[in-house]
Amino acid sequence: MGMRIAIVVAILAVLGLPLLLRQGAVVRVDPNARRLVIVTPHVPQIRQEFGEAFGRWHQRVYNEPVFIDWRVPGGTSDIMKQLVAQYAAAVRTGAIAADGSCKPGTMTFDLMFGGGSFDHGRVKSNPGVFVEVPNLADPMKPTQKRVPMSVPAGFTQEQLDGWFGENTIGANKLYDPEQYWIGTALSSFGIVYNIDVLRQLNLPETKTFADMAEPAYAGWVILADPRQSGSVMTAMDAILSNYGFDEGWRILRAMSANARYFTNSSTKPPIDVSQGEAAAALVIDFYGRGQAEGVLAPGQDPSTSRVGYVDPVGKTAIDADPISILRGGPDPELAKRFVEFCMTDEAQALWQFPSRNRAEGAANPTSEFGEPMGPREHQLRRMPVKRSMYARYTANMIDKVDPFTIASQVKPAGWRDGIGIMMGAFAIDVSHQQRKAWAAVQRVKLDPKFPQATAAAMEELFFAWPTTPVLPSKPGEVMAVGEAAIPFTKETFAKVNEQWKRPGVKAAMEIRYTNFFRECYVRIIAAERTSIAPKCPDTGLTASQSRIQIPSQTPTP
Numbered sequence: 001m002g003m004r005i006a007i008v009v010a011i012l013a014v015l016g017l018p019l020l021l022r023q024g025a026v027v028r029v030d031p032n033a034r035r036l037v038i039v040t041p042h043v044p045q046i047r048q049e050f051g052e053a054f055g056r057w058h059q060r061v062y063n064e065p066v067f068i069d070w071r072v073p074g075g076t077s078d079i080m081k082q083l084v085a086q087y088a089a090a091v092r093t094g095a096i097a098a099d100g101s102c103k104p105g106t107m108t109f110d111l112m113f114g115g116g117s118f119d120h121g122r123v124k125s126n127p128g129v130f131v132e133v134p135n136l137a138d139p140m141k142p143t144q145k146r147v148p149m150s151v152p153a154g155f156t157q158e159q160l161d162g163w164f165g166e167n168t169i170g171a172n173k174l175y176d177p178e179q180y181w182i183g184t185a186l187s188s189f190g191i192v193y194n195i196d197v198l199r200q201l202n203l204p205e206t207k208t209f210a211d212m213a214e215p216a217y218a219g220w221v222i223l224a225d226p227r228q229s230g231s232v233m234t235a236m237d238a239i240l241s242n243y244g245f246d247e248g249w250r251i252l253r254a255m256s257a258n259a260r261y262f263t264n265s266s267t268k269p270p271i272d273v274s275q276g277e278a279a280a281a282l283v284i285d286f287y288g289r290g291q292a293e294g295v296l297a298p299g300q301d302p303s304t305s306r307v308g309y310v311d312p313v314g315k316t317a318i319d320a321d322p323i324s325i326l327r328g329g330p331d332p333e334l335a336k337r338f339v340e341f342c343m344t345d346e347a348q349a350l351w352q353f354p355s356r357n358r359a360e361g362a363a364n365p366t367s368e369f370g371e372p373m374g375p376r377e378h379q380l381r382r383m384p385v386k387r388s389m390y391a392r393y394t395a396n397m398i399d400k401v402d403p404f405t406i407a408s409q410v411k412p413a414g415w416r417d418g419i420g421i422m423m424g425a426f427a428i429d430v431s432h433q434q435r436k437a438w439a440a441v442q443r444v445k446l447d448p449k450f451p452q453a454t455a456a457a458m459e460e461l462f463f464a465w466p467t468t469p470v471l472p473s474k475p476g477e478v479m480a481v482g483e484a485a486i487p488f489t490k491e492t493f494a495k496v497n498e499q500w501k502r503p504g505v506k507a508a509m510e511i512r513y514t515n516f517f518r519e520c521y522v523r524i525i526a527a528e529r530t531s532i533a534p535k536c537p538d539t540g541l542t543a544s545q546s547r548i549q550i551p552s553q554t555p556t557p
Contacts, residue, residue, distance in 0.1 A: 033064075034065070035330070035331070036067070036068050036111070037069045038068055038109065038111045038112075039072075039073065039083075040113040041072070041079060045378035046382075047070045048378065049375040049376065050342075054066065057344070071108075071109065075266075076114075076116070079119075080123070083109075083112070083149055084149075086107060087107070087126070087147070091147060096327070100327065102328040109326050111326060112326060113184075114321060115230065116319050116321065117172065117176075117181065117183070117319050118319075119230055120322040120323075121181070124324070151327050152180055153179040153182055153339055155182075155340075163343045164183075164385070164386065169320065170317070170408050171407075171411040172319055181324045182324075182342075183322050184323050184343070184347075184385055185382045185384060186385050187285060188284070188317070188318045189282065189317050190235075190311040191206050191288070191310050192270045192280065192288035192292070192309050193281075193307070193308050193309075194273050195306050196276065196306045197273075197279040201216060201220065203216055209243075209282075209315060210251055213255045214258075215438075215442045217279060220260065220278050222261060222263070222269040222280075223262050223282060224264070225263065225264050226420055227424060229264070231283070231284040235317065237419060238315065238408065239251055240252070240415045241317075241410050241413040242410050243315075245415065248415075249422075252423070253426060253462075253463060256423065256434065257434050257435055258438075260277070262431065269282070270287045270288055270307075271291065274295050274306070285309065285381075286382050288309030290379075292305045292309050293381065295307050316408055317407075318403045344367075345367065345368075345389065346373055348385070349365075349373035349396075350375050350380060351381075352389075353375065353396055353397065354374060354396075355375045355378060356374050356375065358379075363396065365392075365396060383399070383401065390404070417497050418493065422488075425513035434517070436525055437521035437525055441524065443528065451531050453533060454532065454533045454534075457534055458527050458528070458534060461523060461524055462520065465489075466488065466512065466513050467487055469499075470486060516537055
C-alpha cells in the first residue's frame with residue numbers, strides 16, 4: 001500500500017509540475033479575499049503585474065483583500081467562441097431574460113480584458129446570442145433581439161473626460177460612447193525587422209508596409225494568418241484603408257508572395273525575425289518592441305539592437321485595447337473597481353515605465369500614495385491610453401512615442417470582412433503556387449529577351465480577381481454561375497459581402513476563389529515557358545462545381 005501511494009504521489013507531482021511552471025510562482029491567496037474572474041488573451045507578464053498591483057490598490061482604497069482568477073482559453077477568437085456559447089446557453093435556459101436582465105453569478109466571468117476594439121465591439125453587438133421578443137402584430141412569429149454580452153460601465157462623463165479628454169485616437173475611439181467597453185491601453189500595428197538580415201540583402205531598414213511588398217523581400221517575410229490573429233487582421237485592414245482598395249490589395253498580395261510561411265501564432269513572427277529567419281514581419285507593437293529588447297545583451301545600448309520596430313507614420317492603425325464588464329458576472333461591483341483601477345496613473349504606468357528591479361526604474365515617479373510607479377518585474381512595452389500620461393511622464397517612458405501624433409486619420413474603409421476569405425484563397429491555401437508565380441513574374445520582367453507584352457499579361461493575371469455569382473433569392477433554387485457575376489472592386493465590395501453573409505455561400509466561395517487563383521498561378525508559370533500571354537480563367541470552377549444551390553433551410557442563429 002505504501003508503495004502504491006508513493007507512485008500516485010509521484011505521478012501527481014509530474015502531472016502538476018507543468019501547471020505550476022505555466023502559472024509561475026504559487027500565489028498565496030487570503031481565504032477572505034474577494035475573487036474577480038477575468039477572461040483575457042493577455043500574456044502572463046501583464047496578468048502578473050496587473051493582478052498584484054490591483055490587489056495592493058484595492059487594499060489601500062477599499063481596505064479589502066482581493067485576488068484575480070485569470071482565465072486564458074486562448075486568443076480573442078477563442079474567447080469569443082466561448083462567450084457566445086455560454087451566453088447562448090444562458091438565453092436558451094432562461095437564465096438571461098428577453099430584456100437582458102439576469103442575476104449576478106449567472107455567468108462565469110466578470111470581465112474581458114484585452115483584445116482590440118473590434119473584438120469588444122463584437123462582445124457588445126453579440127454575433128450569436130438572440131432572445132425571442134413577443135410580436136404584438138403576429139404572436140405566432142416572435143421577433144429576435146440581440147443581447148449584448150457586456151454591460152455599460154456606468155462612469156460619469158466627468159470621469160471619462162478626466163481620463164481621456166477627447167474620445168479619439170486618429171480615426172478611432174478610445175472608449176465606446178455607451179461604455180460597453182473602455183480602452184485601457186493603446187495598440188499600434190507595425191513592422192518588426194532584422195537589421196543584420198537587411199544588410200545582407202543590401203536593403204535599408206524597413207520603414208513602410210509597401211517596402212515588404214518589394215520583390216527584394218521574396219522569401220524574407222513572415223506573416224501570421226489573419227484568420228487566426230486579430231492583431232494581424234487589424235494591421236492588414238489598416239493597409240487597405242490607408243493605401244486604398246486597389247493599392248492596398250496589391251501590397252497585401254505581393255507581401256504574401258514574399259512570405260516564407262504563414263503561421264497561426266502572432267507571437268512567432270517577431271521571434272523568427274529576431275533569429276534571422278526573416279527580414280520583416282507584421283506585428284502588434286509590444287511584440288516588436290519586446291523582441292527588440294529581448295535580444296539585447298546585458299548593458300547593451302538599445303539603439304544597437306539587431307532588431308528594430310517601426311510604426312509607419314500616418315499609415316499606422318492605433319487602436320484601443322479595451323476592457324468590458326460582462327453581463328451576469330459574479331461580482332459586478334468589483335469588476336467596475338478594476339476598470340477604475342486601470343484608469344489610474346498607477347495602472348497606466350505599468351504599461352510603459354521601466355521595471356523597478358532595474359537601475360533605470362529607480363527614477364520612476366511616485367503615485368498619490370507615495371510609492372514608486374511602474375511594474376515590479378516585467379517591462380510591458382505597451383502605450384498608455386490616457387493623454388495626460390504623455391504630457392506628464394514621457395521622459396520616464398521606455399518608448400518615447402506619442403501615439404496621438406502618429407496615428408492614421410483614415411477611418412477603416414469597411415473592407416475587413418474580405419481579408420480572411422481572400423488571403424486564404426490567393427495566398428495561404430495556395431502559397432507554394434503563389435510564390436512560384438510571383439518569382440516567374442519577376443524573372444521575366446528583368447529578362448530583356450522575354451516578350452514584355454507577355455510579361456505584362458503575367459503580372460496583370462497575378463493581381464486578377466475572381467467574380468462572385470449573384471445567387472438565387474429563394475432557398476432551394478439552383479443556377480449556373482455564369483448567369484450573373486459581381487466583380488471584386490471598391491464599388492462592388494458591399495454587394496459581394498452581402499452574398500457572403502447568406503447561409504452556405506461563404507464556404508462555396510472559398511472553394512471557388514481558391515480554384516481561380518490556383519489556375520491563375522498555373523497559367524503564369526506556364527507562360528514563362530511558352531512566352532504566350534496567359535488569359536484569365538472564366539470561373540475558376542471545375543465542371544462539377546459549375547452550379548450553386550442555396551440551402552433550403554436557414555441555420556438557426
